[in-house]
Amino acid sequence: MPAQRTSAPALPTLGGQKRNYRERVADALRAALIAGELRPGEVYSAPTLAARFGVSATPVREAMLDLVKEGLVDTVPNKGFRVTAVSDKQLDEYTHIRSLIEIPTTAGLATTADPVALEALRPAAEETVTAAAAGDLIAHVEADTRFHLGLLALAGNEHLVEVVRDLRKRSRLYGLQALVEAGRLEDSAQEHLEILDALAARDEEAVRAIMTRHLGHVRGLWAARRPAG
Known part of the structure; x- marks a missing residue:
């Protein structure tokens, strides 16, 4: 465990x-x-x-x-x-906006991204897995941020990257520790490697499917509030 x-x-x-x-x-x-x-x-x-x-x-x-x-x-x-407190409505909106931006942008990289640039993101993806296995939530979040913003940067739109960076800063992933305790955070982190592999294979539909599943976890993570006490 x-x-x-x-x-x-x-x-x-x-x-x-x-x-x-x-x-x-x-x-x-x-x-x-x-x-x-x-x-x-x-x-x-x-x-x-x-x-x-x-x-x-x-x-x-x-x-x-x-x-x-x-x-x-x-x-x-x-x-x-x-x-500062963030309402459930705000968190839902942040997640929705991220999905609208990140899923099509990342899927589009399957036909445009430089394979060398994609491979340069693999250490960050692997770091998310290592941190997840160790239960190091801060290291996991930091590596996760580097990975996803690094992917978006390959699309060449700096403003888009800053928008997502701001949304991520305002997000709350209350369920991360629960995933660690259940041994599931590492599985979620492995999806970063799946995304890279699908991009390297130029499989746009696979990238879209993995990103949709991956960002779908975010809603559950912030919603997983521990009961008081």
Whole structure:
């Protein structure tokens, strides 16, 4: 049975570049938020999050201010930051828009994408599987984001990529831990490799079918709210 994740991983120092490090912390915080490890309505202090992620409080505080600008958290004076709530209707709308964009765009890559560029995305796809097997939700979400945005980038429309990036940041996948416990998250992650294989085979219909199934899981993931207590 996959190991259950008990704490967030320490973040590596990125060449001493403050801006890059701040962005790396912000990415990890977004992933924790998307994965449901940071819960709506809860207030988190920068020192508490810093201890959890194995970093100092300053980059966490700076990164959380970035998330405030994005509308993902609110500041709570003298306490920290509160994760903003997202309604079921909003989450449904985000998923619907993603499907309208990602399914036809990815399917279209079967006839246009450079095979070398597709193969360059395989490490990210494999990382989602590895993270899923380890029960590392944050690493899974980060690799999943890189994979899907990397695919969309091959279509050559930067605005489209930014739209989906924003939708993904606002999503909540509350059911990820339940999938880990059921041993099913790894199966879902394997679909990334199926997508690449279908694209490499230039099988547009297969890509469309896999993407439809894959994004169909998202609705169930955010809807799988654990009962209180």
